[in-house]
Every structure is written in C-alpha cells, then in structure tokens.
Amino acid sequence: MQVITHHEKEKWNEIVKSFSNWDVYYLCEYAESFMLHGDGTPYLFYFKDGSSRLCYVVLLNDIAEISAYKGHIKTGVYFDITTPYGYGGPIVEGEFKKRNQAKFLTELSQYCRENNIITQFLRFHPLFQNQVYMDSICEIFPIKDTITMDTISSDTIQKNLHSKNQNMIRKAKKVGVEIKQDNGERLDDFIRIYESTMDNNKASEYYYFSSDYYEFLRKEMSENVSFFYACKEEEIIGASIFLYNDQYMHYHLSGTQKEFREFASMNLLLYEAALWAEKKGIKQFHLGGGVSATDSLFKFKKQFNKNGYKHFYIGRNIFDEQVYNHLLQIRKMIDPKFNINNDKLIQYRKD
Missing domain, CATH: 3.40.630.30 (Gcn5-related N-acetyltransferase (GNAT))
Structure with missing residues (x-):
C-alpha cells in the first residue's frame, strides 16, 4: 500500500486517471477543496496485488479538534479518516477477491495503528456499487437510494x-x-x-x-x-x-x-x-x-x-477498539447525558 499526500498532486492524479472508471471525487483538487473547507488533510491510498489494484481518498482529522473534546485530550494523539463529502470508496481494476481484500486490510490496519488512526468512515459510490470490494475489509451498512x-x-x-x-x-x-x-x-x-x-x-x-x-x-x-x-x-x-x-x-x-x-x-x-x-x-x-x-x-x-x-452504502473500520471505547468514556465523562450506544457509525462523533 502506498499513501500519497496532496503535495504530490501530479502523482496522485496520474494514479487516479490510470483507472478507466475514475471520477471527479477522486481528484486531488476535489479533496483539497474540502481541506480548504476544514474537513481534514487529504491522502490517497493506493494498493496493488498482482493484477488487482485499488485506490481511494481519505481526509485525516485530529480527534482532539472535535468540539466536544477540545481541552480534554491532547492534539496529535488520536486521529480518524473519512472519505470527502460526496461519494468515494475504492475504484478497482482487476478481480479484487477475498484474498486481495485480506492483504489490503492487513496493510491498511498496520498503517492506521502505526499512525494512531482509530477509525475509518467510508461513503461508497452509488454508480460503482464499490462496497462489494470492501465486504471483507469493513462493516457495511445500507443507507438510502x-x-x-x-x-x-x-x-x-x-x-x-x-x-x-x-x-x-x-x-x-x-x-x-x-x-x-x-x-x-x-x-x-x-x-x-x-x-x-x-x-x-x-x-x-x-x-x-x-x-x-x-x-x-x-x-x-x-x-x-x-x-x-x-x-x-x-x-x-x-x-x-x-x-x-x-x-x-x-x-x-x-x-x-x-x-x-x-x-x-x-x-x-x-x-x-x-x-x-x-x-x-x-x-x-x-x-x-x-x-x-x-x-x-x-x-x-x-x-x-x-x-x-x-x-447508497456507508462503511466503517475500528482499528483500535480499546482507544475507541476510551474516547466514548471521555465523552460520557464530559457530558453525563451522552449516549455511548448512539446510532452514529463513529459513535464518539455524535453531535
């Protein structure tokens, strides 16, 4: 797995456009527009396994910057990632089978743990129905049409x-x-x-x-x-x-x-x-x-x-259950009325 930053715009867009079914949501500029909107720092995940490959866009956020946590946890300690506003998830080339998914999940999980990324939230692409390529990678939930x-x-x-x-x-x-x-x-x-x-x-x-x-x-x-x-x-x-x-x-x-x-x-x-x-x-x-x-x-x-x-489907990964539960307990400590069993997919982000 390669992780490309928005400072490598030419490389980023070259990878995206090498997929025959690329879409505007995957361009570096689109991700940068939402960085400008305050939604996080853009990264492109790119994975190759033999003749199969995928890429998708995420925005990295410091959990300490969530308004409910400000002043209660230190900055630069815990992070999460999400697809930008709109639609995302993987664009795929080749047969991305269960064994490919397993390899990608191993590398993704290792990267996230090493970088203190606690969760991932994905909005999949309705035109691509690309949640099928992640069914062994993350929990997937149908939302609406x-x-x-x-x-x-x-x-x-x-x-x-x-x-x-x-x-x-x-x-x-x-x-x-x-x-x-x-x-x-x-x-x-x-x-x-x-x-x-x-x-x-x-x-x-x-x-x-x-x-x-x-x-x-x-x-x-x-x-x-x-x-x-x-x-x-x-x-x-x-x-x-x-x-x-x-x-x-x-x-x-x-x-x-x-x-x-x-x-x-x-x-x-x-x-x-x-x-x-x-x-x-x-x-x-x-x-x-x-x-x-x-x-x-x-x-x-x-x-x-x-x-x-x-x-339209959404998905999530919890890469560190212990820290995830710890964050929920901190929210409960800050606000005793906070429901840790709320219906939000990333529950510590519940408004």
Whole structure:
C-alpha cells in the first residue's frame, strides 16, 4: 500500500486517471477543496496485488479538534479518516477477491495503528456499487437510494422523465424561464442564491462555504466544474454547480429563489444540464439522494428517471477498539447525558 499526500498532486492524479472508471471525487483538487473547507488533510491510498489494484481518498482529522473534546485530550494523539463529502470508496481494476481484500486490510490496519488512526468512515459510490470490494475489509451498512439519469441520448433522457416532470419542464419554458451556463463568471449570484436557500432550509453551518472554496473550484477545477443558471427576464432565479469528467456528472450544490419556485425553474435546469452532459458524451448524470430516504428532495429527483435508483452504502473500520471505547468514556465523562450506544457509525462523533 502506498499513501500519497496532496503535495504530490501530479502523482496522485496520474494514479487516479490510470483507472478507466475514475471520477471527479477522486481528484486531488476535489479533496483539497474540502481541506480548504476544514474537513481534514487529504491522502490517497493506493494498493496493488498482482493484477488487482485499488485506490481511494481519505481526509485525516485530529480527534482532539472535535468540539466536544477540545481541552480534554491532547492534539496529535488520536486521529480518524473519512472519505470527502460526496461519494468515494475504492475504484478497482482487476478481480479484487477475498484474498486481495485480506492483504489490503492487513496493510491498511498496520498503517492506521502505526499512525494512531482509530477509525475509518467510508461513503461508497452509488454508480460503482464499490462496497462489494470492501465486504471483507469493513462493516457495511445500507443507507438510502440515490437517483441517476442515463444521458446516452436525448431520447433516453426524455423517455425516463415522469410525465409530471415533463409537464413542469414545459411550464417553465412557457413562462419564459431560460437556462444559461458559464464557468463561474456569475459566482456572486450563485453564492447569493445558494446561501439564501440554505437560510430558508435552516441548514447547518457545514453547508455554507467560503468565497475561497468557490474560487478554488472555479480556478483549480475549471475542467471539471460547470455553473448553470435559471433566468427569467434576465433575473437569476435558480443556480446549480455540477462536477463532471468525460463519463460522469454530479449535482453538487444548488439554490432557488423562494418566491420563484412556482415557475419550475429547477426542473428545466436539471433537464437542460442532462442534455448538456449528453452533448459532451457523458453517460451518467448522478443527482444524488435526499436528506432522508423519502423526503421531498428525493421525490423531486426521482421524477428525472423512473428507473434510476442506485443504492447508497456507508462503511466503517475500528482499528483500535480499546482507544475507541476510551474516547466514548471521555465523552460520557464530559457530558453525563451522552449516549455511548448512539446510532452514529463513529459513535464518539455524535453531535
């Protein structure tokens, strides 16, 4: 197993792009964007075993920096790793069988113990269903469904739309909504609309991003990010950021002006984005899921493909059970009301 740091960006991206099914979530720049957001230090794990190999991205965090632990444990003693926001887990080449998994787990566990990494939390990739390559490596849990659009042709896109959604798209066009695309030249408009939407949704602080984050996407990921805007009479009433490569596109961040929701601008925006992806030769446009398994956001997304359900899984490793339990006991000591048997996968991280 090799561990590549974000300071080795060229080597990192060369490894990622050597896999035929690489995705934008595995690029060094994507991981760095979330380091900028405060999510940890990026590393790429790369493992080869004969003709089989895999790689995936993690962010390293000092557990002492979790707000509940500040002042109660020393910094630089205990760490954990997690995949960046979005989707991850391994991209694999060759048959990654049980014996390959066993070898990787041995090396991964040794590395983590030597570096005081207590746990690993993985968000797997719904399009890849790559949890199957880790079933002997970590505990795996199903979470919910996500939705993907097949963008192999405009006819396929149209055919998979629910009839209600087709009507909403026609409505948006009829009332004069137009969709425009650029590379971030109207970034201030996007931020304004996105943050207004987060305010209306009473979103947590995590979902607000600094201007540096957006500028990083725009400049460092210019070949993999696109901005779309829904406009009515030249006023921007909705906006979205999409991430993409030559095979996959992902719905990243989005916002809509509340007073204009009746115009179905996001229905039209996502439809036009799918057509844009088809013209670029992209085969899958992943919309993601909802906040919960069956909320209104998920119901909205599933209107774009009647047959587009993809299961989403998460996974964990506990590399040091003794320290893991010790951390739970410290939380209990700090807050007697803390439930050490909570439903969080990494229980000491329960808010």
